[in-house]
Amino acid sequence: MKDNRQLFEEAPVAKAVAVMAIPTMISMLVVVIYNMADTFFIGQTGDPMQVAAVSLATPVFMVFMALGNLFGIGGSSAISRALGEKKVERARNISSFCCYGSLGLGVIMAVLFLVGMEVILKLIGASENTISYARDYLTYIAFGGPFIMFGTAFGNILRGEGAAKESMIGNMIGTITNIVLDPVMILGFGWGVVGAAVATVIGNMAASGFYLLYFLRKKSSLSIRLKDFKAGDRIGTGVMAIGIPASLNNILMSCANIVLNHVLVSYGDTPVAAMGVAMKANMLVVLLQIGLCSGIQPLIGYNYGARNKKRLTRVFRFTGMCAVALGTVLTVVMVLARQAVIQAFINDQEVIAYGIQMVIALQLSGPVLGILFLCINTIQGMGKAIPSLVLTICRQGLIFIPLVFILDRLFGLDGAIYAQPTADFISIVLSLVICLGIFRKMDKEGEVLIR
Numbered sequence: 283m284k285d286n287r288q289l290f291e292e293a294p295v296a297k298a299v300a301v302m303a304i305p306t307m308i309s310m311l312v313v314v315i316y317n318m319a320d321t322f323f324i325g326q327t328g329d330p331m332q333v334a335a336v337s338l339a340t341p342v343f344m345v346f347m348a349l350g351n352l353f354g355i356g357g358s359s360a361i362s363r364a365l366g367e368k369k370v371e372r373a374r375n376i377s378s379f380c381c382y383g384s385l386g387l388g389v390i391m392a393v394l395f396l397v398g399m400e401v402i403l404k405l406i407g408a409s410e411n412t413i414s415y416a417r418d419y420l421t422y423i424a425f426g427g428p429f430i431m432f433g434t435a436f437g438n439i440l441r442g443e444g445a446a447k448e449s450m451i452g453n454m455i456g457t458i459t460n461i462v463l464d465p466v467m468i469l470g471f472g473w474g475v476v477g478a479a480v481a482t483v484i485g486n487m488a489a490s491g492f493y494l495l496y497f498l499r500k501k502s503s504l505s506i507r508l509k510d511f512k513a514g515d516r517i518g519t520g521v522m523a524i525g526i527p528a529s530l531n532n533i534l535m536s537c538a539n540i541v542l543n544h545v546l547v548s549y550g551d552t553p554v555a556a557m558g559v560a561m562k563a564n565m566l567v568v569l570l571q572i573g574l575c576s577g578i579q580p581l582i583g584y585n586y587g588a589r590n591k592k593r594l595t596r597v598f599r600f601t602g603m604c605a606v607a608l609g610t611v612l613t614v615v616m617v618l619a620r621q622a623v624i625q626a627f628i629n630d631q632e633v634i635a636y637g638i639q640m641v642i643a644l645q646l647s648g649p650v651l652g653i654l655f656l657c658i659n660t661i662q663g664m665g666k667a668i669p670s671l672v673l674t675i676c677r678q679g680l681i682f683i684p685l686v687f688i689l690d691r692l693f694g695l696d697g698a699i700y701a702q703p704t705a706d707f708i709s710i711v712l713s714l715v716i717c718l719g720i721f722r723k724m725d726k727e728g729e730v731l732i733r
Contacts, residue, residue, distance in 0.1 A: 289444060290366070290584040295596045299604070303577030305450035306441065310573030314565045316457040316485075318627075320478050321562045323468040325628035330555045332475050333628055335415030337558025338406045338543055339475075341536035342395075343423050343430075343482075348532030349387055350434025353380040355579075356525020357435065358442035359662050360517070361504065362580040365443060366587025370503060375512035376521060377439055377504035382511055383521075384435040388428030395424035407544045411551055419475040426483030433489040440493070442580055443504055448496055456489025523667035527674045531658070534678035541683050545690050545698045553695065556636030559627045563620075563637075564644040567612040571605055571652035575659045582663030591724060598660055605652025613648030616641065643699045647706035654706065657713035661720065669716050677709040 289298055324332050357380035364373040395402065399417060408416045423430075433456060440449040460481050467477030497506045539561075546553040578601050585594040616623070624637035654677070661670045682705035689697030689704070 290581060291588065291590070291593075295593070295600050298581055299578055299597060299601055302441070302444070302446050302581055303574045303601070303604075305446040306577030307570055307573035309437070309450045309453035310569040311566075312454050312457040314569050316460050318562055318565070319461045319464050320482070321559060321627050323464045324475060324478055325559075326469060327474055328629075329474070330628065330630055330633060331411045331551060332415050333558060333633075334551045334555040335408070335412040336419060336475055336478065337554055337561075338408055338412060338540075339416045339419045339423075340558070341539040341543075342402060342406060342420055344536045344539075345533060346388070346391065346423070346427050346430040347434045348529045348536065349391060350384055350431035351438065351532055352387075352435075352525040352529035353384040353431075353521060354435035354438030354525075355528035355576075355662060356380075356521040356523070358438040358580060359524045359583050359665055360520045361439065361442035362583030362663065363587035363665055366584040372515075372517070373443070373503070374505040374510050375515075375517050377442075377502075378506055378508070378510040379513055379517055380435055380439055380521060381432070381506040382508070383518075384431045385428050388431035391431070392424045392427035395420065395427065399424075406540050407547050409547060409551060415475045419479045422476060422479035422483060426479075426486055429483065429486040429490045433486045433493065436493040437489070438576075439504065440496070440502070441577070442583075443502065444580060445502065446577060448501070452489045452492040452496070455492050456485040456487075458485075459488040460485030520665075524662050524665055524670060527667060527670035528662055530671070531674040531678065534674065538678045538682045538686075541686055542698065542701070545686055546695075549695050552630075552632050553636050555628070555630075556624075556633045557640055557699075559624055559633065560637045560640035560644060562627070563616065563623045563641055567609065567616055567645065567648045568651065570612060571609055572655050574605055574608060575601060575652060575655035579659040579663040582660050583665070586664045595721070598656065602653060602656055605656055606650060609652045610649040613645045616648070617645050640699055643703060646700075646703035647710070650710055651706055654710045654713050657717040660717055664720070666720060669720060673709070673713055673716055676712055677705065681705045681708050 289301060293301070321333065321336065324336055357376055360376050361373045364370075364376065399420065402420065403413055403416055406416065433452070437449050437453050440446075440452070463481035463484060464478060467473050467481050468475075469477075471477055473480070494506075496502060497504070542557065543554050546557055578597055581597050582594055585591075585597070620638050620641045621634070624634050624641060627637075628634075658670070658673060661673065682701060685701040685705050686698055689701050691697070693700075
């Protein structure tokens with residue numbers, strides 16, 4: 283049974299952040315490697331159209347992960363606050379609700395995706411060169427929907443009770459399984475994008491199996507038993523209040539990518555393939571910072587629930603300094619290695635030329651991007667649903683999507699390429715204003731004791 287009260291309440295802040303964040307960062311690093319491996323092995327087919335098709339289909343695949351985060355991030359925030367308030371039984375009810383909610387919604391979404399496949403393919407802008415590849419990829423992904431959503435949800439749920447290491451292990455099992463199967467199925471069997479999709483589904487099944495075994499072996503203070511399922515007493519609404527903004531963030535990211543691909547495809551399939559490769563490379567910078575900041579969310583939630591603002595603030599400040607340092611180092615590495623990184627994915631000179639420009643553009647916000655993720659996770663950890671929703675809608679909805687069209691209209695392809703870093707800088711300023719405003723309000727209203 284997990285009991286991390288000493289870690290949450292008394293351990294030095296640097297140690298607590300390290301214990302919670304490092305496993306999450308390692309999990310994210312493995313995800314980066316997986317995404318790079320997926321694109322790398324598809325690139326080895328020598329067919330830019332398959333690379334472009336996966337780039338078009340990836341935002342749709344991310345919808346499954348986003349809905350997994352609906353229960354994962356929402357549940358993790360609710361669980362950590364419940365544990366901080368010493369309400370263990372409520373935490374068990376929440377985890378059981380998230381278990382059956384993620385599986386049930388996964389089945390529903392799988393059916394909807396299969397029935398509406400042709401509509402989806404039109405929405406993502408698949409051309410006659412890429413539509414058959416995108417259809418094949420998404421068909422197999424749809425069948426794996428319940429496993430994708432459950433695995434995504436419970437990677438976060440375990441962190442909610444402080445089991446960051448176990449969450450990391452489950453994530454690594456799924457991702458390593460995927461990476462090992464990629465070359466076998468994509469190149470060995472000659473399945474191309476179908477092989478990539480099948481490997482992804484099997485990897486998520488492996489991760490889900492590990493999380494299920496974790497609970498069956500009674501290593502958790504949480505529960506996935508049906509008898510502990512409870513949606514009333516503000517459990518369902520509490521999970522949704524934070525889960526919907528978190529999920530909406532991922533969904534809007536997918537929508538933003540679809541919009542960007544629609545704009546890019548007007549310049550041909552090659553820029554779409556190049557942006558797909560550049561964004562996969564940029565995941566190293568983005569996901570490691572997300573890992574750092576999402577890893578500390580249970581610390582924020584627990585100390586908010588325990589009314590310990592002094593420790594909550596120290597965690598926030600220390601993580602912010604780490605995020606800026608990490609972002610700066612990663613940005614420098616990516617800029618220096620930009621050509622080698624792009625060329626490693628696909629040896630097509632036109633794709634490489636576009637890709638190098640896109641990598642540089644995406645790195646402009648890299649050093650300070652972690653501040654945005656820190657503010658988002660802090661707001662979610664404290665259970666502030668409305669500020670979280672506002673920030674989510676603004677970043678990828680009200681800011682990024684209009685910018686793509688405006689900058690494309692003003693500057694053509696270059697404008698579309700630089701829309702993301704522009705949106706990032708605006709969102710960072712907004713997130714700081716919202717987050718620091720919440721801290722000031724806590725002091726004025728006496729919402730949290732300062733100890």
